[in-house]
Amino acid sequence: MSVLAKREIKRRLELEITNPESLVITPLLERTTTLDKSSDDTDSIDLRLGAYFLLPQVPPVPFTYPCKNSAKQSHIRVHVPLGSYLVVPAHETVLGSTLEFIKLPSDLSGEILTKSSVARTFTVIETAPWIHPCYRGCLTLEIANASNTPLILYPGRLIAQLILMKLLETEAQESKLFGKYLAPVYPEAPIFDDPIDDLGRIGVPKSQVRSPYQESSSNN
Amino acid sequence: MTISAEVVRQEVSELHRLIQPLVKLCTERRPDFPTYNDTSREFFMHIGELGRRSLTYLQTLPTKILNQKYSQIAASNRQKLLQLKSDWENLHQYIQPALDADTLHLPTPLIAALHERLHEIGKWRAHRFTLFHASEVNYFEVPSGIVRRVANGIASQVGGKPFPKFLGLIGIPYSQANGLFLNCALAHEMGHFIFQENEAQPVQEKVDDALERMLTDLGVSLDEEQIPFCRDLINSWVEETFCDLFATCLIGPAYSFSFSQLVMASMLIGQRDGEPADFYRFEWEHPAEVARFYSHRKMLERLGWWAEIQDWSSAPVEVLRICDKPTSSFFTVEVGGQLPQTILQDRLLQCYNEVCDWLVNHLPSRVKGSAKDVAEFKMQSPIISDYLRRAIVPSTIIAEGRVEHPRPVVLINAGFQFWLENLPLLLTNIKGEPRNSIESRSRIGARLELWLLKALEDYPLLTKGDS
Numbered sequence: 001m002s003v004l005a006k007r008e009i010k011r012r013l014e015l016e017i018t019n020p021e022s023l024v025i026t027p028l029l030e031r032t033t034t035l036d037k038s039s040d041d042t043d044s045i046d047l048r049l050g051a052y053f054l055l056p057q058v059p060p061v062p063f064t065y066p067c068k069n070s071a072k073q074s075h076i077r078v079h080v081p082l083g084s085y086l087v088v089p090a091h092e093t094v095l096g097s098t099l100e101f102i103k104l105p106s107d108l109s110g111e112i113l114t115k116s117s118v119a120r121t122f123t124v125i126e127t128a129p130w131i132h133p134c135y136r137g138c139l140t141l142e143i144a145n146a147s148n149t150p151l152i153l154y155p156g157r158l159i160a161q162l163i164l165m166k167l168l169e170t171e172a173q174e175s176k177l178f179g180k181y182l183a184p185v186y187p188e189a190p191i192f193d194d195p196i197d198d199l200g201r202i203g204v205p206k207s208q209v210r211s212p213y214q215e216s217s218s219n220n
Numbered sequence: 221m222t223i224s225a226e227v228v229r230q231e232v233s234e235l236h237r238l239i240q241p242l243v244k245l246c247t248e249r250r251p252d253f254p255t256y257n258d259t260s261r262e263f264f265m266h267i268g269e270l271g272r273r274s275l276t277y278l279q280t281l282p283t284k285i286l287n288q289k290y291s292q293i294a295a296s297n298r299q300k301l302l303q304l305k306s307d308w309e310n311l312h313q314y315i316q317p318a319l320d321a322d323t324l325h326l327p328t329p330l331i332a333a334l335h336e337r338l339h340e341i342g343k344w345r346a347h348r349f350t351l352f353h354a355s356e357v358n359y360f361e362v363p364s365g366i367v368r369r370v371a372n373g374i375a376s377q378v379g380g381k382p383f384p385k386f387l388g389l390i391g392i393p394y395s396q397a398n399g400l401f402l403n404c405a406l407a408h409e410m411g412h413f414i415f416q417e418n419e420a421q422p423v424q425e426k427v428d429d430a431l432e433r434m435l436t437d438l439g440v441s442l443d444e445e446q447i448p449f450c451r452d453l454i455n456s457w458v459e460e461t462f463c464d465l466f467a468t469c470l471i472g473p474a475y476s477f478s479f480s481q482l483v484m485a486s487m488l489i490g491q492r493d494g495e496p497a498d499f500y501r502f503e504w505e506h507p508a509e510v511a512r513f514y515s516h517r518k519m520l521e522r523l524g525w526w527a528e529i530q531d532w533s534s535a536p537v538e539v540l541r542i543c544d545k546p547t548s549s550f551f552t553v554e555v556g557g558q559l560p561q562t563i564l565q566d567r568l569l570q571c572y573n574e575v576c577d578w579l580v581n582h583l584p585s586r587v588k589g590s591a592k593d594v595a596e597f598k599m600q601s602p603i604i605s606d607y608l609r610r611a612i613v614p615s616t617i618i619a620e621g622r623v624e625h626p627r628p629v630v631l632i633n634a635g636f637q638f639w640l641e642n643l644p645l646l647l648t649n650i651k652g653e654p655r656n657s658i659e660s661r662s663r664i665g666a667r668l669e670l671w672l673l674k675a676l677e678d679y680p681l682l683t684k685g686d687s
Contacts, residue, residue, distance in 0.1 A: 016618045017606045024607075026616035027678040031623075079255050079323045082681075086252075099681075101613040101674060136611055138674075174610075178651040182667060183611040185674040 003043050004108070004164040010035045012105070020172040023164070024103035024136075044161040046115065047098045050138055051155040052186040053078045053086060054095040065212055066192040075189050082156040088145040095187040096125075096141040096153070098160060103136040107172040112139055113161045122147035125160055133167060134175055137184040228282045228298065235305050236278045242308070242315055243271030254322035257331065262384055263318060263350040267311060270371060270380045274304065277378035304377055310370045314362070314389060317352035325397045326351055329676035333628035334407055336680070337470055340589055344414060346386045351406075354391030359405045359482075361412035362389040388413035400669040400676075401636060404478035407470045411463030419586070423462060426578050427454050430571040438567060450568065453555055457507040458575050461515050465579050468519045469587035472597070473529050473536075474632045476516040477640065480536035483509055489538050494550030504555045507572065511551070513543035518580045523590040528598055534640035546573045593629040600626045604634035609645045613671045615678035625682045626675070635672040639665060 004012075012023035013035070025045060028034060034045060054075035064070070075095065080086045088094050104110055110131035114124060124144040131139065141160070145151040153159075177183075180191045192198075196209045246268030249256075256264070281297065288294035331351065339345045354360065371383040390409045396402050415423070431451060435442065442450065467475035480486065487496055488510070494500055499509040506512070517540045520526040529537055553565050584590060600619060604626060607614035614631065617624050626634065638646075647655045647664060654660050 014618060014621065014623065016621075017603070017610065017612065022618070024612055024616070026613060027682045028616065029681060077324060078253055079328075080252070081255055081323065084252065084255065101615070103610070103612045176651045177611050177649050182650065182664075183613075183671065185613065185670050 002166050002168075004166060006035060006037045006042050009045060009164060010037070012108075020174050021105050021107065022103075023105060023108065025100050025162075027100065029099075041161070044113075044163045046158045047100050047112070047139070047160040047162050049141070049153060049155050049157055049159040050097040050099040050186070051080055051082060052097065053080065054187045054189060056093060056095075061213070063212055066190065067194045068192060070190060070192055077186075080153075080155050084155070086153045086155075088143065088151045088153060090145055090148050090150055093142065093144045095189075096143050097138040097184070097187040098141065099138070099156060101136070101138050101183075101185060102131070102162070104131060104133055104164070105172045106133045106175050107167050107170045109133055109165045109167060110135070111163045111165070112141075113163065115158055115161055118159055121151065123151060131162075133170075134177075136177075137181060138186070140181075140184065140187050223285075223294075223298070225282070225286050228285050231298075231301060232278050232282050235301055235308075236275060238305065239271050239274050239278070239308055242312065243268055243275060245315055245319060246271060249319075254324060256322055257326070257328065257351075259348045259350045259387065260318055260321065262348075262387060263389075266371070266381070266384055267315060270374050270378070273378040273380045274308070274374060300377060304374060307370045307374045311367075311374075314352050314367070317354065317391070317394075318350060318389075320353045320394065321351045321392070321397070325353070325394070326392065327397065327400055327403045327673060329673045330400055330403055330632075331406065333632070333676045333679070334410060334470070337589075337629060338410060341587060343418070347388065347410075347413065347417070348386060349388045349390050349410060349413070351390050351392050353394035353397070355394065357393045357395070358391075359393070359409050360391045361409040362391070364388055364413055364416045386417065388417075398669075399666070400632070400672050401474075401639060402478050402481055404467075404471060404474045404632065404636075405482055407467035407475050408463045408479070410470070411466035412459070414466060415459055415462050419462065420459075422582075423458055423575070423579070424451075424455060426575045427451060427458055427571070430454070430574045433574075434567050434571050438564075450559075453504065454568070454572050454575070456504060457502065457572050458579070460506045461512065461572075461576050462579055462583070464512055464515060465519045465583050466587060468516055468525075469523065469583050469590055471629050472523070472590065472593055472633045473516075473520055473525050474629075474636045476513070476520070476540065477536040477636050479512070479516075480539050485509060485513065485539045486535040488542055489535060494548070497550070497552070500548060500550040500552060502551060502553045502555070502569070508551055510543050510548060511546070511569075511572075511576075513539055514546055515576050515580065516540060517543060518576075519583070522580050523584060524594040525590070525597075528594060528601075529637075532637065532641055534637075536640065546576075593627070593633075596627060596630045597633050600624065600630050601634040601637055604631065605638050605642055608635070608638045608668060608671065609642060609649055611646065611649075611667070611671070613674045613678070615675040615682060625679060628676050628679055631672055631675050631679070635668065639668055643668070 009023065012021055013025060015022035029048065055078055057076055112126050112129045112131060114126065118125070124146055125141045127142045181188050196206055199209050200206060246264040285294045285297050288297065335348060338347060367389055368383040374380065375382060390406060392403065392406065428451065431454065464479070485499065488499055502508045517526065520529070547569060551569060553559065553568065559565065559568065600617065603617050603619050604614045607617060615625060617626060643661060643665060644655050647653050647660060653664065
């Protein structure tokens with residue numbers, strides 16, 4: 001695997017979409033500066049924070065239970081227009097997304113990293129940083145304020161770096177779309193199957209799968 | 221008869237009690253969440269200020285009434301409470317629905333794009349709209365004079381500012397707030413405001429001329445009630461058509477497609493001529509749908525859009541193909557009142573058609589910019605389709621080696637074309653997505669609308685900043 005330099009990123013961004021090697025990053029603001037080959041970051045593209053967030057809600061039970069219904073109950077959607085800001089309290093988390101919509105060709109993988117200056121405020125933006133080939137969508141950011149003070153986030157500001165890597169021995173080709181989150185443009189709540197189904201697929205009998213709800217009610 | 225001080229204080233405090241929660245709703249919102257468009261904030265600020273002034277006015281009113289030497293003046297001041305109450309009851313119906321319509325519960329990028337398009341036309345640069353959630357599945361503009369009259373009635377009584385100039389109110393079905401395609405019908409509602417504020421007079425003159433010609437031709441005279449009846453009826457139909465054609469000039473065929481969707485006009489396809497009868501019926505509030513689609517088609521031909529869409533194999537275009545004549549022997553007029561005996565229905569419709577023909581020629585000079593839309597649509601639509609079938613937001617496209625950012629009208633119409641003609645291509649392109657499943661079509665159609673709304677949202681960033 002080799003990391004793509006700006007020159008190659010720019011070349012791919014300018015390919016027609018029917019070309020399997022084409023790369024999309026939109027809106028790519030301050031395009032000229034961003035794609036300037038002589039800039040300091042010759043191997044990455046800076047990404048901005050989007051304007052939509054999912055704020056975790058305090059669940060009605062004393063735990064988060066990843067199951068089919070969790071998407072319906074776990075978050076409040078918030079819009080923070082450009083110019084406004086969101087406060088993330090100390091040690092709290094929020095789901096955001098990049099302003100940019102990304103489409104990777106089948107011969108590229110990506111990794112999203114916290115911009116170094118942002119990282120120095122003890123902000124973590126990503127816990128699932130790997131971006132698979134053929135991915136498309138705004139990148140969901142699992143933002144955590146790991147510091148002891150509330151953090152102000154301005155949508156539209158630079159927050160992340162995208163690094164692109166060429167897969168070895170792979171030719172770019174068009175492939176079918178897939179994935180649970182098809183080309184998301186806002187942060188989306190997690191989608192899970194019920195544990196009983198996940199574990200059933202590897203042979204765990206239904207009768208052995210304990211439900212926290214039953215235990216929670218029996219403890220009460 | 222003297223009124224006890226207690227009665228006066230009680231009735232004034234009851235009105236105070238009615239208004240106070242409305243003031244709180246408008247003025248004590250969190251500054252950060254939910255967020256509102258500028259026009260909604262302007263509406264809340266105005267109503268909140270009117271409310272505050274009303275409360276101050278009510279605070280001193282009992283003293284004014286009770287200390288008044290002349291009983292008639294005291295009675296008159298007391299009577300004003302009724303008007304104030306009635307005016308606030310009138311405003312009451314819009315406040316919570318407008319509060320419900322925050323930026324997450326409206327097609328905000330579409331609304332911004334429609335405003336931008338409208339503001340390209342110099343004379344309407346100051347016109348703007350506050351949206352509110354409507355409980356019915358319909359779009360409507362609150363006639364501009366009504367809200368202004370009510371708000372200004374309160375202002376004149378309690379000492380407030382006049383209602384903001386050129387601010388209109390539009391209702392949008394609350395369930396459709398996150399979509400794109402159906403909401404293109406908003407352009408029609410903007411047309412009502414433009415008509416009422418600026419354009420009614422020349423149109424009404426044309427109606428009067430046509431009516432006069434008809435009466436001269438028929439050699440009949442109408443009495444004092446019949447003339448306004450006929451004029452109001454044709455004016456009502458013509459205003460609807462004006463708004464349709466205004467919307468078509470503003471956003472192209474997308475408006476006609478959204479209207480087609482709203483009234484389920486695809487029911488006209490595969491039917492015998494004249495069926496379903498509902499689509500051939502002129503009612504007081506609107507002309508027959510078939511007549512409206514005919515006008516859409518004429519305007520699309522006039523603007524050059526028709527040449528781009530006439531070969532589409534989709535239902536709304538087929539509807540436009542079916543509605544290819546201005547008249548039909550199946551047209552009926554049901555207007556809840558008697559048409560004068562001497563006026564033949566056909567002649568009345570002929571009057572209406574004359575004015576519609578004039579509108580088709582007149583409006584493009586008022587709502588300019590279509591030629592550029594058509595030319596860019598022709599070039600960019602196939603490329604946008606290539607992006608959408610790959611589930612990619614088309615805010616930046618590569619066309620003949622150049623980086624381009626399609627303008628909103630192009631995005632909306634190309635998106636509509638993709639939805640109407642090519643959605644199966646996208647479904648086929650997604651692993652495990654059944655092409656014929658209604659649920660899949662609906663879900664992926666909603667995704668498509670999100671991608672287009674995102675592209676609309678990106679457009680101003682890409683074209684106004686240093687991009």
